[in-house]
Amino acid sequence: MAEIRLEGVGHSYDGGRTWALRPTTWTWADGRAYALLGPSGCGKTTLLNIVSGLLTPTVGRVWFGDRDVTGVPTARRDIAQVFQFPVLYEEMSVYDNLAFPLRNRGHPKAAVDERVRRVARLLGLEDQLGRRSRRLDPGRQQIVSLGRGLVRPEVAAVLLDEPLTVVDPALKWTLRSKLKEIQRDTRHTLVYVTHDQTEALTFADEVVVLNEGRIVQTGPPAELFLSPAHEFVGHFIGSPGMNVLPAEVADGLVRVGGVVAGRPARELPPGPVRLGVRPEFVRPTARPLSPGVAARVTGVDRMGSHDLVRAEVGGHPLVARTEPGAAPAEPYFHFERAFLFRDEVRCGELAALEGS
Numbered sequence: 001m002a003e004i005r006l007e008g009v010g011h012s013y014d015g016g017r018t019w020a021l022r023p024t025t026w027t028w029a030d031g032r033a034y035a036l037l038g039p040s041g042c043g044k045t046t047l048l049n050i051v052s053g054l055l056t057p058t059v060g061r062v063w064f065g066d067r068d069v070t071g072v073p074t075a076r077r078d079i080a081q082v083f084q085f086p087v088l089y090e091e092m093s094v095y096d097n098l099a100f101p102l103r104n105r106g107h108p109k110a111a112v113d114e115r116v117r118r119v120a121r122l123l124g125l126e127d128q129l130g131r132r133s134r135r136l137d138p139g140r141q142q143i144v145s146l147g148r149g150l151v152r153p154e155v156a157a158v159l160l161d162e163p164l165t166v167v168d169p170a171l172k173w174t175l176r177s178k179l180k181e182i183q184r185d186t187r188h189t190l191v192y193v194t195h196d197q198t199e200a201l202t203f204a205d206e207v208v209v210l211n212e213g214r215i216v217q218t219g220p221p222a223e224l225f226l227s228p229a230h231e232f233v234g235h236f237i238g239s240p241g242m243n244v245l246p247a248e249v250a251d252g253l254v255r256v257g258g259v260v261a262g263r264p265a266r267e268l269p270p271g272p273v274r275l276g277v278r279p280e281f282v283r284p285t286a287r288p289l290s291p292g293v294a295a296r297v298t299g300v301d302r303m304g305s306h307d308l309v310r311a312e313v314g315g316h317p318l319v320a321r322t323e324p325g326a327a328p329a330e331p332y333f334h335f336e337r338a339f340l341f342r343d344e345v346r347c348g349e350l351a352a353l354e355g356s
């Protein structure tokens with residue numbers, strides 16, 4: 001296994017007029033699990049295909065350790081791939097499907113058996129090993145495909161492109177955490193493409209968020225949630241995503257439509273900003289106990305596990321996520337972890353006013 005390094009790698013399908021992936025320099029550390037997360041068309045598959053060798057980048061070099069693999073075809077990159085749909089030898093047993101990638105590379109029989117049984121145990125396939133693959137339902141077939149992807153210990157990386165699409169929701173839940181467990185056990189470098197934030201957040205050591213062909217932020221799941229460096233990350237991660245309110249910095253204060261929301265935690269040049277705060281960190285507050293932002297409650301959506309309190313600050317909508325049944329009557333909201341953005345990039349943090 002090896003570290004994977006992209007050196008100024010970019011791809012354009014139309015001779016450089018637009019970039020499916022803008023030139024990017026990036027390193028994936030050996031043995032970690034990465035998720036590539038972003039909306040449709042953001043460049044996830046383009047990036048994955050460049051790493052797998054299905055696509056040669058328009059610019060830049062791809063390195064596996066100290067080996068420049070930029071022009072090396074997929075078959076000679078020593079990677080494993082799992083796609084959206086099962087890729088199996090249907091007439092072979094589950095055991096033989098799992099053993100195939102190892103036998104094909106001349107692994108000794110005992111090592112093949114040990115490895116197949118270990119991966120089967122990790123994926124809950126022990127009692128399916130003798131079955132013909134075509135007799136399994138598509139979800140189980142996909143689990144066998146996952147097993148084939150994970151069975152070779154020596155691959156440089158395992159690349160997975162939306163691998164849980166055909167797996168039914170209940171099983172998906174189990175598999176997501178299992179995959180994480182397996183990765184810890186096998187210590188593969190895993191790169192997992194998804195547009196589903198839950199999949200990315202439960203599985204990855206590090207999430208790479210892409211938008212419009214650009215990596216906008218990378219980090220552990222909690223960091224992306226608690227500390228978005230870019231407005232897009234705030235929107236895209238979270239359910240619902242971060243509130244973003246047009247605001248103004250002037251006289252050491254931050255105002256939203258004339259309403260004072262706080263002050264910049266550190267000095268910031270005056271002018272327009274956007275204030276971002278996640279619904280989880282907007283709390284209705286009783287004014288005498290705590291300073292708050294004046295807001296008007298416009299409605300409550302009862303979601304069962306939580307409520308979404310809809311409000312308005314200075315004419316702009318704001319959502320707070322609260323305990324179910326929490327009284328939304330208080331016309332003040334306390335903001336925690338509120339950030340300021342300029343040109344979509346974080347430029348500061350909001351601090352509350354003392355005793356206001």
Ligand code: ATP
Nearest residue numbers: 013020021038039040041042043044045046047195
């Ligand atoms: P999805 O989740 O829908 O697969 P993605 O994030 O994987 O999307 P890519 O498939 O990498 O995105 O596409 C990135 C951009 O490149 C998109 O604007 C897409 O339209 C464009 N693109 C992808 N493949 C081609 C191609 N073969 N020819 C021209 N443009 C392409």
